[in-house]
Amino acid sequence: MAKKLYVGGVSYSTTDQGLRDAFSQSGEVTSATIIMDRMTGRSKGFGFVEFANDAEADAAIATWNGKELDGRKLTVNEARPMEPRAPRGDFRGNDRGGRNW
Numbered sequence: 001m002a003k004k005l006y007v008g009g010v011s012y013s014t015t016d017q018g019l020r021d022a023f024s025q026s027g028e029v030t031s032a033t034i035i036m037d038r039m040t041g042r043s044k045g046f047g048f049v050e051f052a053n054d055a056e057a058d059a060a061i062a063t064w065n066g067k068e069l070d071g072r073k074l075t076v077n078e079a080r081p082m083e084p085r086a087p088r089g090d091f092r093g094n095d096r097g098g099r100n101w
Helices: 016-023 056-064
Strands: 003-008 030-037 042-049 075-078
Touching: 003 030, 003 056, 016 030, 016 042, 016 056, 042 056, 056 075
Parallel strands: none
Antiparallel strands: 003 042, 003 075, 030 042
């Protein structure tokens, strides 16, 4: 079964491929993604790595948590499921207690 890891403290210069290459030292990486800001196109400084099996993911946590990659100290742990968020209002602030123009 696959296990997804959260990787925080990622350097803004680290790419998806760089993250994949680094974590593949611990096992078979099925996906590696750096989360990007939609507005600026710049890295948000964190990402996710998914492994083919749990043992390899656990090995990656032990190997990479607290270690440096591209000059930044990483925080690595098992990813939590995304929590549901309230619906967003329109651009004028409606549905958020803002004024209706």
